[in-house]
Amino acid sequence: MTTQKSGAERPALDLSQREYWEFLIKKSVSRFFLLGLLYRRPMHGYDIAKNIETCCEGWARPTDGMIYPTIKELLEGGYIECVPEVSGGRQRKVCHLTSRGIEAYLTAARVWAGVLPYLQASVNYALPGAGAGGQPGPCACVPPAQEAAEAAGT
Numbered sequence: 001m002t003t004q005k006s007g008a009e010r011p012a013l014d015l016s017q018r019e020y021w022e023f024l025i026k027k028s029v030s031r032f033f034l035l036g037l038l039y040r041r042p043m044h045g046y047d048i049a050k051n052i053e054t055c056c057e058g059w060a061r062p063t064d065g066m067i068y069p070t071i072k073e074l075l076e077g078g079y080i081e082c083v084p085e086v087s088g089g090r091q092r093k094v095c096h097l098t099s100r101g102i103e104a105y106l107t108a109a110r111v112w113a114g115v116l117p118y119l120q121a122s123v124n125y126a127l128p129g130a131g132a133g134g135q136p137g138p139c140a141c142v143p144p145a146q147e148a149a150e151a152a153g154t
Helices: 018-040 045-055 064-076 099-126 144-151
Strands: 002-005 008-011 080-087 090-097
Touching (some): 018 045, 018 090, 018 099, 045 064, 045 090, 064 080, 090 099
Antiparallel strands (some): 002 008
16 A cells, blocks of 8 residues: 655555564664764764664664764764774774764663663563563553552552
8 A cells, every 4th residue: 555645656654564663763773872882982984883783783784874864964963073084094984972962862861761661661561571570561651660669559
């Protein structure tokens, strides 16, 4: 099934497809990991892509089409700076976070830390035994610690 928009055909949105969810998650996680890698040390685009793939054990494999437009966007936004450097006879742009980029990464880390318990609880609800604790709670988005406190009446 396709939808029409401005004369161009594109696939209809299908939330039941694994590829849909993987695309959304990988795009968001890859951006977060990119910031995290540059927080640790300066890197060029190829190193960023390889390190994301390594840290995700191959689950996310960012392409040039993801890495370089993201670098450009972060550069234009003042989150990173890139400096030309010669390595092995090749000139590469080595990127590092600016103070604004560090602030963005730390903010993102706090947001991820806040949502992770709810994501885990929702996964446990849908797939009992799939994650930490392995037991689904009565609500798909209440983290186990909160459920325990509510059950205890605190």
